[in-house]
Amino acid sequence: GDVSFPYARSPPDRLLGGLLPDGLDERSCRSRYESSMYRRNPGRRPSPHLIAKLRKHEELQRRCGPNTNAYNLAIEQLRTGRSVGSPDCKYVVSISYRGLGNRILAAASAFLYAALTDRVLLVDPGNEMDELFCEPFPGTTWLLPRDSPLPSYTNFSIDTAESYGNMLRNKVLRADAPATPAAELPAFAYLHLDHDYGHEDKMFFCDDDQRLLSNVQWLVMRTDLYTVPGLFLLTAFQEELDALFPERDAVFHHLVRYLFHPTNHVWGLITRYYRAYLARADLRLGIQVRNFDPRHAQSPHVLQQITSCVWREKLLPELLATEELAAPAPGARPSTAVLMTSLRSWYYERIKGMYWDRATATGEDVSVHQPSHEGQQQFGKSSHDGRAWAEMYLLSLCDVLVTSGWSTFGYVAQGLGCARPWVLHKQPENITSAPDPPCFRDVSMEPCFHAPHVYDCKMKRGMDTGEVLPHVRHCQDVSWGLKLV
Numbered sequence: 001g002d003v004s005f006p007y008a009r010s011p012p013d014r015l016l017g018g019l020l021p022d023g024l025d026e027r028s029c030r031s032r033y034e035s036s037m038y039r040r041n042p043g044r045r046p047s048p049h050l051i052a053k054l055r056k057h058e059e060l061q062r063r064c065g066p067n068t069n070a071y072n073l074a075i076e077q078l079r080t081g082r083s084v085g086s087p088d089c090k091y092v093v094s095i096s097y098r099g100l101g102n103r104i105l106a107a108a109s110a111f112l113y114a115a116l117t118d119r120v121l122l123v124d125p126g127n128e129m130d131e132l133f134c135e136p137f138p139g140t141t142w143l144l145p146r147d148s149p150l151p152s153y154t155n156f157s158i159d160t161a162e163s164y165g166n167m168l169r170n171k172v173l174r175a176d177a178p179a180t181p182a183a184e185l186p187a188f189a190y191l192h193l194d195h196d197y198g199h200e201d202k203m204f205f206c207d208d209d210q211r212l213l214s215n216v217q218w219l220v221m222r223t224d225l226y227t228v229p230g231l232f233l234l235t236a237f238q239e240e241l242d243a244l245f246p247e248r249d250a251v252f253h254h255l256v257r258y259l260f261h262p263t264n265h266v267w268g269l270i271t272r273y274y275r276a277y278l279a280r281a282d283l284r285l286g287i288q289v290r291n292f293d294p295r296h297a298q299s300p301h302v303l304q305q306i307t308s309c310v311w312r313e314k315l316l317p318e319l320l321a322t323e324e325l326a327a328p329a330p331g332a333r334p335s336t337a338v339l340m341t342s343l344r345s346w347y348y349e350r351i352k353g354m355y356w357d358r359a360t361a362t363g364e365d366v367s368v369h370q371p372s373h374e375g376q377q378q379f380g381k382s383s384h385d386g387r388a389w390a391e392m393y394l395l396s397l398c399d400v401l402v403t404s405g406w407s408t409f410g411y412v413a414q415g416l417g418c419a420r421p422w423v424l425h426k427q428p429e430n431i432t433s434a435p436d437p438p439c440f441r442d443v444s445m446e447p448c449f450h451a452p453h454v455y456d457c458k459m460k461r462g463m464d465t466g467e468v469l470p471h472v473r474h475c476q477d478v479s480w481g482l483k484l485v
């Protein structure tokens with residue numbers, strides 16, 4: 001490659017085709033404009049409509065964000081508890097929680113909802129959101145100020161009286177009745193869009209309910225899901241979504257690259273590791289091993305599942321019998337660097353050992369690396385989350401990806417990297433042999449929405465929402481989930 005850009009194939013496009021705003025301070029967030037130098041795959045181009053929409057939305061975030069008159073006014077309104085006629089500025093507060101993958105999917109979904117409804121997105125600063133990610137919007141902050149008068153929203157749950165679902169259930173609000181005068185609407189509603197949510201909470205995904213919600217100035221959303229496929233099912237948003245995303249399999253790809261830039265410390269973890277272990281290889285293969293069941297932390301069957309997947313799909317060269325030596329290839333041999341990520345090191349040790357013990361059938365050199373093995377998922381610890389974020393990002397810099405089904409960690413990597421992964425089937429609890437087939441090639445790089453509404457809002461009855469639109473289909477890893485293709 002070019003000497004000044006040793007990792008990218010072509011001269012890097014630092015603004016990602018106009019996706020990123022220009023003019024932000026480069027030193028305080030080096031990843032924003034340097035990431036393209038590390039990506040071989042430049043990714044998809046954003047549509048002109050998406051670019052225009054983002055610039056307009058940035059303007060809204062500046063005009064209505066914290067420390068503006070409009071924000072102070074909206075906070076006053078929140079104190080009085082009642083909505084006003086048509087407020088200048090409306091807000092979505094996104095509560096981030098659970099694992100990092102879930103938090104990224106949730107905030108990306110909240111952002112798209114905010115953009116579609118012309119609301120300002122503010123994220124809960126808890127859970128290291130401020131330490132892991134740079135500010136995405138120029139000239140303002142997306143962090144909800146810690147002194148906001150919102151009730152202690154971190155404790156909001158399915159039982160919260162102000163949840164939209166409970167307000168429907170208790171007839172405080174009615175979506176199908178003639179329009180409620182604004183003065184009778186609450187100043188805020190809590191949207192419980194968590195994996196455990198109930199039927200009334202899921203009415204969020206119906207057009208009548210969106211009409212009602214559009215008059216509530218403050219919405220507080222808690223979700224651990226990628227709800228975007230659900231937004232595609234709302235008639236009111238369809239035209240705009242079609243214009244924003246002519247390539248429907250690249251929605252998350254654009255959202256995640258626009259919003260999530262590693263802070264300088266995390267960017268250091270990523271770039272030092274990439275340059276030391278991955279940059280010089282001819283091919284980089286990322287393998288993400290997520291064991292949801294602790295009994296699978298050291299399972300020969302899971303090991304066999306991983307190796308048979310990579311051999312069958314020809315992602316790695318096969319190995320010769322122990323005594324055989326491959327004929328030395330003349331000149332330089334092609335090399336593959338394998339980046340493994342996992343909470344444990346057992347699979348990494350085994351695969352690395354195999355490629356040390358025995359020669360490859362092709363004569364290729366294979367090196368195997370794993371940056372960390374944290375043992376188990378930890379909460380509220382920024383060094384742990386920083387490593388997780390760095391590893392997701394490093395996976396996204398690989399040329400080929402193998403991920404674990406069901407895992408949002410892998411979803412983030414595939415979206416950032418613009419890679420349609422090979423997916424390891426989730427193992428049954430008492431696994432007695434490697435699943436056959438061990439893995440499948442996903443149909444798109446989009447994440448799966450794990451808990452969609454299975455309801456026909458017009459007919460008011462159950463419906464398979466995976467059968468309504470050609471581009472909203474069931475996922476292969478989570479059969480009842482929905483994904484964009």
Ligand code: GDP
Binds near residue numbers: 103407
């Ligand atoms: P999911 O549970 O697989 O959907 O992914 P999440 O990212 O939401 O939650 C899993 C959490 O466990 C991560 O955020 C990390 O904190 C930790 N974790 C899981 N796998 C890995 C890994 O391969 N590397 C690191 N560093 N952490 C991991």
